[in-house]
Amino acid sequence: MRRPVPSTALLLLPLLLLAGCTSAPGGGDDDGGAAADRWRPTPGTAWQWQLSGRLDTSVDVPVYDIDGFDHGEATVARLHEDGRKVICYVSTGAWEDFRPDADEFPAAVLGKGNGWEGERWLDIRATDVLEPLMAERLDMCREKGFDAVEPDNMDGYKNETGFPLTGEDQLRYNRLIAKLAHDRGMSVGLKNDLDQIPELVDDFDFAVNEQCAQYGECAENQPFIDADKAVFHVEYELPTERFCGDSRALRLSSMLKKYELDAWREAC
Template identity: 75%
Template sequence: MRRPLLVALLVLLLAGCTQGPDDKPGPRWQPRPGTAWQWQLSGRLDTSVDVPVYDIDGFDHSEATVARLHREDRKVICYLSTGAWEEFRPDAKKFPKRVLGRGNGWEGERWLDIRRTDVLEPLMAARMDMCRDKGFDAVEPDNMDGYRNDTGFPLTAADQLRYNRLIARLAHDRGLAVGLKNDLDQIPELVGDFDFAVNEQCAQYDECGALKPFVEAGKAVFHVEYEVPTGRFCAESRRLKLSSLLKKYELGAWRQAC
Protein backbone atom coordinates (compact mmCIF):
# COMPACT_ATOMS: atom_id res chain seq x y z
CA MET A 1 0.00 0.00 0.00
CA ARG A 2 2.96 2.35 0.47
CA ARG A 3 4.40 1.91 -3.03
CA PRO A 4 2.13 4.45 -4.85
CA LEU A 5 2.82 7.05 -2.18
CA LEU A 6 6.58 6.44 -2.44
CA VAL A 7 6.50 6.78 -6.23
CA ALA A 8 4.47 9.99 -6.00
CA LEU A 9 6.95 11.50 -3.53
CA LEU A 10 9.87 10.53 -5.76
CA VAL A 11 8.22 12.20 -8.78
CA LEU A 12 7.65 15.40 -6.82
CA LEU A 13 11.24 15.40 -5.58
CA LEU A 14 12.65 14.97 -9.10
CA ALA A 15 10.36 17.69 -10.42
CA GLY A 16 11.67 20.10 -7.82
CA CYS A 17 15.27 19.38 -8.85
CA THR A 18 14.71 19.79 -12.58
CA GLN A 19 14.40 23.19 -14.25
CA GLY A 20 11.31 23.34 -16.38
CA PRO A 21 10.97 25.34 -19.59
CA ASP A 22 9.10 28.16 -17.81
CA ASP A 23 11.63 28.52 -14.98
CA LYS A 24 13.84 31.60 -14.85
CA PRO A 25 17.39 31.13 -16.19
CA GLY A 26 20.35 31.07 -13.83
CA PRO A 27 22.71 33.93 -13.04
CA ARG A 28 24.06 35.84 -16.01
CA TRP A 29 27.71 36.39 -16.82
CA GLN A 30 28.90 39.82 -15.68
CA PRO A 31 32.15 41.07 -17.27
CA ARG A 32 34.10 43.42 -15.02
CA PRO A 33 35.91 46.65 -15.96
CA GLY A 34 39.25 46.05 -17.64
CA THR A 35 38.37 42.58 -18.99
CA ALA A 36 40.47 41.88 -22.11
CA TRP A 37 38.65 40.95 -25.31
CA GLN A 38 38.83 40.26 -29.03
CA TRP A 39 36.25 41.55 -31.51
CA GLN A 40 36.22 39.81 -34.89
CA LEU A 41 33.31 40.07 -37.31
CA SER A 42 35.00 39.21 -40.63
CA GLY A 43 37.52 36.74 -42.04
CA ARG A 44 38.53 33.34 -40.78
CA LEU A 45 38.17 33.33 -37.00
CA ASP A 46 41.52 33.47 -35.21
CA THR A 47 41.07 31.72 -31.86
CA SER A 48 44.71 32.15 -30.82
CA VAL A 49 44.32 35.58 -29.18
CA ASP A 50 44.97 35.05 -25.47
CA VAL A 51 41.98 36.88 -24.00
CA PRO A 52 39.01 35.71 -21.90
CA VAL A 53 36.28 37.23 -24.11
CA TYR A 54 35.51 36.86 -27.82
CA ASP A 55 32.83 38.92 -29.60
CA ILE A 56 31.85 37.22 -32.89
CA ASP A 57 28.99 37.26 -35.40
CA GLY A 58 26.01 35.25 -34.18
CA PHE A 59 24.84 34.16 -37.63
CA ASP A 60 28.25 33.32 -39.08
CA HIS A 61 29.45 30.98 -36.33
CA SER A 62 28.18 27.62 -35.19
CA GLU A 63 27.45 26.00 -31.87
CA ALA A 64 30.68 24.03 -32.38
CA THR A 65 32.73 27.24 -32.62
CA VAL A 66 31.21 28.58 -29.42
CA ALA A 67 31.85 25.26 -27.68
CA ARG A 68 35.48 25.31 -28.82
CA LEU A 69 35.98 28.77 -27.37
CA HIS A 70 34.34 27.63 -24.15
CA ARG A 71 36.75 24.70 -23.93
CA GLU A 72 39.53 27.28 -24.11
CA ASP A 73 37.92 29.04 -21.12
CA ARG A 74 36.55 31.99 -23.12
CA LYS A 75 33.23 33.73 -22.77
CA VAL A 76 31.58 34.40 -26.12
CA ILE A 77 29.43 37.38 -27.16
CA CYS A 78 26.89 37.06 -29.99
CA TYR A 79 26.94 40.05 -32.35
CA LEU A 80 23.52 40.94 -33.77
CA SER A 81 22.13 43.98 -35.54
CA THR A 82 18.93 44.84 -33.71
CA GLY A 83 18.34 48.39 -34.95
CA ALA A 84 19.06 47.90 -38.65
CA TRP A 85 18.01 45.42 -41.34
CA GLU A 86 20.71 43.52 -43.23
CA GLU A 87 19.78 42.12 -46.63
CA PHE A 88 22.33 39.30 -46.37
CA ARG A 89 20.90 37.65 -43.25
CA PRO A 90 18.92 34.39 -43.59
CA ASP A 91 15.86 35.96 -41.94
CA ALA A 92 15.93 39.17 -44.05
CA LYS A 93 12.73 38.34 -45.95
CA LYS A 94 10.77 38.13 -42.69
CA PHE A 95 11.07 41.91 -42.22
CA PRO A 96 8.15 43.72 -43.92
CA LYS A 97 9.06 46.70 -46.10
CA ARG A 98 7.07 49.07 -43.90
CA VAL A 99 9.66 48.79 -41.10
CA LEU A 100 12.67 49.43 -43.37
CA GLY A 101 14.02 52.97 -43.42
CA ARG A 102 16.99 54.76 -44.94
CA GLY A 103 20.43 53.25 -45.32
CA ASN A 104 22.68 53.42 -42.28
CA GLY A 105 25.91 53.93 -44.22
CA TRP A 106 26.79 50.26 -44.69
CA GLU A 107 26.05 48.44 -47.93
CA GLY A 108 22.88 46.37 -47.78
CA GLU A 109 21.74 47.80 -44.43
CA ARG A 110 18.73 49.99 -43.56
CA TRP A 111 17.50 51.44 -40.30
CA LEU A 112 14.48 49.80 -38.67
CA ASP A 113 11.35 51.50 -37.39
CA ILE A 114 11.91 50.58 -33.76
CA ARG A 115 8.47 51.91 -32.84
CA ARG A 116 7.00 48.80 -34.49
CA THR A 117 7.70 46.41 -31.66
CA ASP A 118 4.67 44.36 -32.71
CA VAL A 119 6.69 43.39 -35.79
CA LEU A 120 10.23 43.49 -34.44
CA GLU A 121 9.87 41.79 -31.05
CA PRO A 122 9.18 38.26 -32.41
CA LEU A 123 11.96 38.65 -34.99
CA MET A 124 14.48 39.76 -32.38
CA ALA A 125 13.29 37.08 -29.97
CA ALA A 126 14.06 34.46 -32.62
CA ARG A 127 17.56 35.89 -33.03
CA MET A 128 18.09 35.79 -29.28
CA ASP A 129 16.93 32.17 -29.30
CA MET A 130 19.61 31.45 -31.89
CA CYS A 131 22.31 32.99 -29.67
CA ARG A 132 21.10 31.02 -26.66
CA ASP A 133 20.81 27.76 -28.57
CA LYS A 134 24.35 28.09 -29.91
CA GLY A 135 25.61 28.48 -26.35
CA PHE A 136 26.64 32.15 -26.37
CA ASP A 137 27.07 33.90 -23.03
CA ALA A 138 25.97 37.38 -24.10
CA VAL A 139 24.65 39.53 -26.91
CA GLU A 140 26.06 42.66 -28.53
CA PRO A 141 23.03 44.35 -30.15
CA ASP A 142 24.15 46.87 -32.78
CA ASN A 143 22.56 50.04 -34.16
CA MET A 144 20.95 50.95 -30.85
CA ASP A 145 20.93 54.73 -31.40
CA GLY A 146 18.73 55.19 -34.45
CA TYR A 147 16.93 58.15 -32.90
CA ARG A 148 20.16 60.16 -33.28
CA ASN A 149 20.37 59.36 -37.00
CA ASP A 150 18.48 60.07 -40.21
CA THR A 151 16.50 56.85 -40.26
CA GLY A 152 13.51 57.96 -42.33
CA PHE A 153 11.29 57.65 -39.26
CA PRO A 154 10.45 60.32 -36.62
CA LEU A 155 12.09 58.37 -33.81
CA THR A 156 12.34 59.97 -30.36
CA ALA A 157 14.57 59.39 -27.36
CA ALA A 158 11.60 57.75 -25.63
CA ASP A 159 11.19 55.36 -28.56
CA GLN A 160 14.86 54.40 -28.27
CA LEU A 161 14.72 53.85 -24.52
CA ARG A 162 11.67 51.64 -24.88
CA TYR A 163 13.23 49.57 -27.66
CA ASN A 164 16.62 49.21 -26.01
CA ARG A 165 14.98 48.00 -22.82
CA LEU A 166 12.98 45.50 -24.87
CA ILE A 167 16.20 44.14 -26.38
CA ALA A 168 17.77 43.88 -22.91
CA ARG A 169 14.73 42.02 -21.60
CA LEU A 170 14.73 39.56 -24.50
CA ALA A 171 18.37 38.73 -23.77
CA HIS A 172 17.90 38.47 -20.02
CA ASP A 173 14.83 36.24 -20.38
CA ARG A 174 17.14 33.75 -22.11
CA GLY A 175 19.90 33.95 -19.50
CA LEU A 176 22.14 36.05 -21.75
CA ALA A 177 24.09 39.11 -20.68
CA VAL A 178 23.62 42.10 -22.98
CA GLY A 179 25.71 45.15 -23.86
CA LEU A 180 24.62 48.69 -24.67
CA LYS A 181 26.18 49.62 -28.02
CA ASN A 182 27.15 53.29 -28.25
CA ASP A 183 24.00 55.40 -27.40
CA LEU A 184 26.08 57.51 -25.03
CA ASP A 185 23.41 60.10 -24.23
CA GLN A 186 21.09 57.47 -22.74
CA ILE A 187 23.65 55.72 -20.56
CA PRO A 188 22.35 57.27 -17.31
CA GLU A 189 18.87 55.84 -18.02
CA LEU A 190 20.06 52.48 -19.36
CA VAL A 191 23.09 51.46 -17.29
CA GLY A 192 20.85 49.50 -14.95
CA ASP A 193 19.29 47.55 -17.82
CA PHE A 194 22.54 46.39 -19.43
CA ASP A 195 25.43 44.22 -18.22
CA PHE A 196 28.27 45.93 -20.12
CA ALA A 197 28.85 48.55 -22.81
CA VAL A 198 30.40 48.39 -26.27
CA ASN A 199 31.69 51.65 -27.69
CA GLU A 200 33.27 52.81 -30.93
CA GLN A 201 35.49 55.87 -31.18
CA CYS A 202 34.79 57.60 -27.88
CA ALA A 203 38.43 58.75 -27.80
CA GLN A 204 38.30 60.20 -31.29
CA TYR A 205 35.24 62.28 -30.37
CA ASP A 206 36.30 63.02 -26.76
CA GLU A 207 33.33 61.14 -25.30
CA CYS A 208 34.87 58.39 -23.15
CA GLY A 209 33.93 60.12 -19.90
CA ALA A 210 30.28 59.42 -20.71
CA LEU A 211 30.97 55.71 -20.11
CA LYS A 212 31.91 56.17 -16.46
CA PRO A 213 28.52 55.01 -15.13
CA PHE A 214 29.19 51.50 -16.43
CA VAL A 215 32.62 51.30 -14.82
CA GLU A 216 31.28 52.74 -11.56
CA ALA A 217 28.62 50.03 -11.60
CA GLY A 218 31.32 47.36 -11.95
CA LYS A 219 30.45 46.65 -15.59
CA ALA A 220 32.96 46.31 -18.43
CA VAL A 221 33.26 48.81 -21.27
CA PHE A 222 34.55 47.12 -24.43
CA HIS A 223 35.98 49.97 -26.51
CA VAL A 224 37.44 50.25 -30.03
CA GLU A 225 39.16 52.99 -31.98
CA TYR A 226 39.80 52.90 -35.74
CA GLU A 227 41.59 56.13 -36.63
CA VAL A 228 43.38 57.19 -33.43
CA PRO A 229 46.74 55.49 -32.63
CA THR A 230 47.05 53.71 -29.30
CA GLY A 231 49.55 56.28 -28.07
CA ARG A 232 46.79 58.87 -28.08
CA PHE A 233 44.11 56.97 -26.15
CA CYS A 234 45.54 54.08 -24.13
CA ALA A 235 46.66 56.13 -21.13
CA GLU A 236 43.17 57.60 -20.76
CA SER A 237 41.59 54.19 -21.34
CA ARG A 238 43.64 52.66 -18.54
CA ARG A 239 42.70 55.52 -16.22
CA LEU A 240 39.01 55.00 -17.00
CA LYS A 241 39.35 51.18 -16.80
CA LEU A 242 38.12 50.66 -20.36
CA SER A 243 38.90 47.49 -22.32
CA SER A 244 40.36 49.25 -25.35
CA LEU A 245 41.54 48.05 -28.76
CA LEU A 246 42.70 49.59 -32.01
CA LYS A 247 41.00 47.79 -34.90
CA LYS A 248 40.48 48.22 -38.64
CA TYR A 249 37.00 49.04 -39.89
CA GLU A 250 36.46 45.58 -41.38
CA LEU A 251 36.88 44.09 -37.88
CA GLY A 252 39.06 41.20 -38.91
CA ALA A 253 41.51 39.43 -36.63
CA TRP A 254 44.07 42.25 -36.49
CA ARG A 255 44.17 44.17 -33.20
CA GLN A 256 46.36 46.32 -31.00
CA ALA A 257 45.41 46.29 -27.34
CA CYS A 258 46.15 48.91 -24.71
Protein backbone atom coordinates in the same frame (compact mmCIF):
# COMPACT_ATOMS: atom_id res chain seq x y z
CA MET B 1 26.11 51.20 -34.50
CA ARG B 2 29.49 50.77 -36.09
CA ARG B 3 30.32 54.28 -37.22
CA PRO B 4 30.18 54.53 -41.03
CA VAL B 5 33.53 54.03 -42.70
CA PRO B 6 34.90 56.26 -45.46
CA SER B 7 33.53 55.21 -48.85
CA THR B 8 36.88 53.73 -49.85
CA ALA B 9 36.77 51.36 -46.89
CA LEU B 10 33.38 50.07 -47.93
CA LEU B 11 35.11 48.18 -50.71
CA LEU B 12 35.71 45.98 -48.83
CA LEU B 13 30.86 27.18 -18.31
CA PRO B 14 34.57 28.33 -18.01
CA LEU B 15 36.06 29.75 -14.85
CA LEU B 16 34.70 33.18 -13.96
CA LEU B 17 38.08 34.44 -12.93
CA LEU B 18 39.49 33.61 -16.33
CA ALA B 19 36.78 35.78 -17.86
CA GLY B 20 37.44 38.70 -15.52
CA CYS B 21 33.86 38.74 -14.44
CA THR B 22 31.56 38.61 -11.49
CA SER B 23 28.06 37.27 -11.03
CA ALA B 24 25.83 40.00 -9.72
CA PRO B 25 22.25 41.06 -10.15
CA GLY B 26 21.54 43.58 -12.87
CA GLY B 27 19.97 46.66 -11.32
CA GLY B 28 17.10 46.90 -13.79
CA ASP B 29 16.08 43.26 -13.78
CA ASP B 30 13.11 41.60 -12.16
CA ASP B 31 14.18 38.01 -12.82
CA GLY B 32 15.44 37.28 -9.33
CA GLY B 33 17.94 34.45 -9.12
CA ALA B 34 18.45 34.36 -12.90
CA ALA B 35 20.19 37.74 -12.74
CA ALA B 36 22.63 36.43 -10.15
CA ASP B 37 23.63 33.60 -12.50
CA ARG B 38 24.30 35.81 -15.53
CA TRP B 39 27.82 36.59 -16.64
CA ARG B 40 28.84 40.19 -16.14
CA PRO B 41 32.33 41.25 -17.20
CA THR B 42 34.14 43.72 -14.97
CA PRO B 43 36.08 46.84 -16.00
CA GLY B 44 39.37 46.19 -17.73
CA THR B 45 38.47 42.72 -19.04
CA ALA B 46 40.43 42.06 -22.24
CA TRP B 47 38.53 41.07 -25.38
CA GLN B 48 38.67 40.27 -29.07
CA TRP B 49 36.09 41.54 -31.57
CA GLN B 50 36.10 39.80 -34.96
CA LEU B 51 33.23 40.06 -37.42
CA SER B 52 34.97 39.28 -40.72
CA GLY B 53 37.51 36.85 -42.10
CA ARG B 54 38.40 33.40 -40.82
CA LEU B 55 38.04 33.38 -37.05
CA ASP B 56 41.37 33.42 -35.23
CA THR B 57 40.82 31.65 -31.92
CA SER B 58 44.45 32.02 -30.81
CA VAL B 59 44.15 35.52 -29.33
CA ASP B 60 44.90 35.14 -25.63
CA VAL B 61 41.93 37.01 -24.13
CA PRO B 62 39.03 35.85 -21.94
CA VAL B 63 36.23 37.30 -24.11
CA TYR B 64 35.41 36.90 -27.80
CA ASP B 65 32.72 38.93 -29.60
CA ILE B 66 31.79 37.21 -32.90
CA ASP B 67 28.97 37.23 -35.44
CA GLY B 68 26.01 35.18 -34.25
CA PHE B 69 24.88 34.13 -37.73
CA ASP B 70 28.32 33.24 -39.07
CA HIS B 71 29.40 30.91 -36.28
CA GLY B 72 27.83 27.75 -34.96
CA GLU B 73 27.56 25.84 -31.74
CA ALA B 74 30.87 24.04 -32.33
CA THR B 75 32.80 27.31 -32.53
CA VAL B 76 31.24 28.62 -29.33
CA ALA B 77 31.93 25.32 -27.58
CA ARG B 78 35.56 25.38 -28.69
CA LEU B 79 36.01 28.89 -27.29
CA HIS B 80 34.38 27.75 -24.06
CA GLU B 81 36.80 24.85 -23.87
CA ASP B 82 39.60 27.41 -24.06
CA GLY B 83 38.15 29.20 -21.03
CA ARG B 84 36.49 32.06 -22.89
CA LYS B 85 33.16 33.78 -22.71
CA VAL B 86 31.53 34.41 -26.08
CA ILE B 87 29.35 37.36 -27.14
CA CYS B 88 26.84 37.02 -29.98
CA TYR B 89 26.88 39.99 -32.38
CA VAL B 90 23.48 40.64 -33.98
CA SER B 91 21.96 43.77 -35.43
CA THR B 92 18.73 44.69 -33.68
CA GLY B 93 18.23 48.24 -34.96
CA ALA B 94 18.99 47.77 -38.64
CA TRP B 95 17.93 45.39 -41.40
CA GLU B 96 20.66 43.54 -43.30
CA ASP B 97 19.86 42.19 -46.77
CA PHE B 98 22.44 39.40 -46.44
CA ARG B 99 20.93 37.68 -43.40
CA PRO B 100 18.91 34.46 -43.80
CA ASP B 101 15.86 36.07 -42.16
CA ALA B 102 15.94 39.24 -44.31
CA ASP B 103 12.71 38.38 -46.16
CA GLU B 104 10.79 38.19 -42.88
CA PHE B 105 11.02 41.97 -42.37
CA PRO B 106 8.12 43.85 -44.00
CA ALA B 107 8.98 46.83 -46.18
CA ALA B 108 7.07 49.17 -43.85
CA VAL B 109 9.71 48.85 -41.11
CA LEU B 110 12.70 49.46 -43.40
CA GLY B 111 14.09 52.98 -43.37
CA LYS B 112 17.09 54.79 -44.78
CA GLY B 113 20.51 53.27 -45.19
CA ASN B 114 22.76 53.46 -42.15
CA GLY B 115 26.06 53.91 -43.96
CA TRP B 116 26.86 50.22 -44.44
CA GLU B 117 26.20 48.42 -47.69
CA GLY B 118 23.00 46.37 -47.61
CA GLU B 119 21.79 47.80 -44.28
CA ARG B 120 18.79 50.01 -43.48
CA TRP B 121 17.50 51.42 -40.22
CA LEU B 122 14.46 49.75 -38.66
CA ASP B 123 11.34 51.46 -37.35
CA ILE B 124 11.87 50.49 -33.73
CA ARG B 125 8.40 51.79 -32.84
CA ALA B 126 6.94 48.71 -34.58
CA THR B 127 7.60 46.33 -31.71
CA ASP B 128 4.65 44.13 -32.71
CA VAL B 129 6.65 43.27 -35.83
CA LEU B 130 10.19 43.43 -34.51
CA GLU B 131 9.88 41.71 -31.13
CA PRO B 132 9.19 38.21 -32.53
CA LEU B 133 11.92 38.64 -35.15
CA MET B 134 14.47 39.72 -32.56
CA ALA B 135 13.34 36.98 -30.20
CA GLU B 136 14.15 34.45 -32.94
CA ARG B 137 17.61 35.95 -33.36
CA LEU B 138 18.30 35.79 -29.65
CA ASP B 139 16.93 32.23 -29.55
CA MET B 140 19.61 31.44 -32.12
CA CYS B 141 22.30 32.95 -29.88
CA ARG B 142 21.08 30.97 -26.88
CA GLU B 143 20.82 27.69 -28.82
CA LYS B 144 24.41 28.07 -30.03
CA GLY B 145 25.56 28.50 -26.43
CA PHE B 146 26.56 32.17 -26.41
CA ASP B 147 27.00 33.81 -23.01
CA ALA B 148 25.95 37.31 -24.04
CA VAL B 149 24.59 39.47 -26.84
CA GLU B 150 25.96 42.58 -28.53
CA PRO B 151 22.90 44.16 -30.17
CA ASP B 152 24.02 46.67 -32.80
CA ASN B 153 22.44 49.88 -34.12
CA MET B 154 20.91 50.81 -30.78
CA ASP B 155 20.87 54.59 -31.30
CA GLY B 156 18.71 55.12 -34.38
CA TYR B 157 16.91 58.05 -32.79
CA LYS B 158 20.14 60.07 -33.11
CA ASN B 159 20.40 59.33 -36.84
CA GLU B 160 18.52 59.99 -40.08
CA THR B 161 16.50 56.78 -40.13
CA GLY B 162 13.53 57.88 -42.24
CA PHE B 163 11.31 57.61 -39.15
CA PRO B 164 10.47 60.26 -36.51
CA LEU B 165 12.08 58.31 -33.68
CA THR B 166 12.32 59.85 -30.23
CA GLY B 167 14.52 59.22 -27.24
CA GLU B 168 11.61 57.53 -25.52
CA ASP B 169 11.16 55.21 -28.50
CA GLN B 170 14.82 54.24 -28.21
CA LEU B 171 14.68 53.67 -24.46
CA ARG B 172 11.62 51.46 -24.84
CA TYR B 173 13.19 49.42 -27.63
CA ASN B 174 16.60 49.06 -25.98
CA ARG B 175 14.99 47.83 -22.79
CA LEU B 176 12.94 45.36 -24.81
CA ILE B 177 16.11 43.93 -26.36
CA ALA B 178 17.76 43.73 -22.94
CA LYS B 179 14.74 41.87 -21.55
CA LEU B 180 14.71 39.43 -24.46
CA ALA B 181 18.37 38.60 -23.81
CA HIS B 182 17.91 38.30 -20.05
CA ASP B 183 14.83 36.11 -20.46
CA ARG B 184 17.10 33.69 -22.34
CA GLY B 185 19.74 33.69 -19.63
CA MET B 186 22.25 35.79 -21.56
CA SER B 187 23.98 39.02 -20.64
CA VAL B 188 23.56 41.99 -22.95
CA GLY B 189 25.67 45.02 -23.82
CA LEU B 190 24.58 48.56 -24.63
CA LYS B 191 26.12 49.52 -27.99
CA ASN B 192 27.14 53.19 -28.15
CA ASP B 193 23.97 55.28 -27.31
CA LEU B 194 26.06 57.38 -24.93
CA ASP B 195 23.39 59.98 -24.19
CA GLN B 196 21.07 57.36 -22.68
CA ILE B 197 23.65 55.54 -20.55
CA PRO B 198 22.42 57.09 -17.27
CA GLU B 199 18.93 55.76 -17.96
CA LEU B 200 20.00 52.36 -19.31
CA VAL B 201 23.02 51.34 -17.24
CA ASP B 202 20.87 49.30 -14.86
CA ASP B 203 19.26 47.41 -17.76
CA PHE B 204 22.53 46.28 -19.37
CA ASP B 205 25.44 44.15 -18.16
CA PHE B 206 28.26 45.86 -20.05
CA ALA B 207 28.80 48.45 -22.79
CA VAL B 208 30.38 48.33 -26.24
CA ASN B 209 31.72 51.62 -27.56
CA GLU B 210 33.30 52.79 -30.78
CA GLN B 211 35.58 55.80 -31.13
CA CYS B 212 34.79 57.56 -27.88
CA ALA B 213 38.40 58.78 -27.73
CA GLN B 214 38.30 60.24 -31.23
CA TYR B 215 35.12 62.14 -30.39
CA GLY B 216 36.02 63.09 -26.80
CA GLU B 217 33.23 61.00 -25.30
CA CYS B 218 34.92 58.29 -23.22
CA ALA B 219 34.05 59.82 -19.83
CA GLU B 220 30.38 59.37 -20.71
CA ASN B 221 30.84 55.62 -20.16
CA GLN B 222 31.65 56.23 -16.48
CA PRO B 223 28.26 55.02 -15.16
CA PHE B 224 29.09 51.50 -16.38
CA ILE B 225 32.52 51.59 -14.72
CA ASP B 226 30.96 52.91 -11.51
CA ALA B 227 28.54 49.97 -11.63
CA ASP B 228 31.52 47.57 -11.98
CA LYS B 229 30.53 46.70 -15.55
CA ALA B 230 33.01 46.46 -18.42
CA VAL B 231 33.17 48.96 -21.27
CA PHE B 232 34.52 47.18 -24.36
CA HIS B 233 35.99 49.96 -26.48
CA VAL B 234 37.60 50.23 -29.92
CA GLU B 235 39.21 52.99 -31.94
CA TYR B 236 39.78 52.81 -35.69
CA GLU B 237 41.69 55.96 -36.61
CA LEU B 238 43.73 57.00 -33.57
CA PRO B 239 47.06 55.33 -32.77
CA THR B 240 47.14 53.58 -29.41
CA GLU B 241 49.45 56.23 -27.90
CA ARG B 242 46.64 58.74 -28.39
CA PHE B 243 44.07 56.90 -26.27
CA CYS B 244 45.51 54.03 -24.23
CA GLY B 245 46.69 56.19 -21.33
CA ASP B 246 43.26 57.68 -20.84
CA SER B 247 41.64 54.27 -21.35
CA ARG B 248 43.72 52.76 -18.57
CA ALA B 249 42.82 55.64 -16.27
CA LEU B 250 39.13 55.18 -17.05
CA ARG B 251 39.42 51.35 -16.79
CA LEU B 252 38.09 50.78 -20.30
CA SER B 253 38.81 47.57 -22.23
CA SER B 254 40.36 49.29 -25.23
CA MET B 255 42.03 48.28 -28.46
CA LEU B 256 42.73 49.54 -31.97
CA LYS B 257 40.95 47.69 -34.78
CA LYS B 258 40.47 48.01 -38.53
CA TYR B 259 37.04 49.08 -39.76
CA GLU B 260 36.37 45.67 -41.27
CA LEU B 261 36.83 44.10 -37.82
CA ASP B 262 38.99 41.22 -38.94
CA ALA B 263 41.36 39.38 -36.61
CA TRP B 264 43.96 42.17 -36.39
CA ARG B 265 44.06 44.06 -33.09
CA GLU B 266 46.41 46.25 -31.08
CA ALA B 267 45.37 46.26 -27.45
CA CYS B 268 46.14 48.83 -24.79
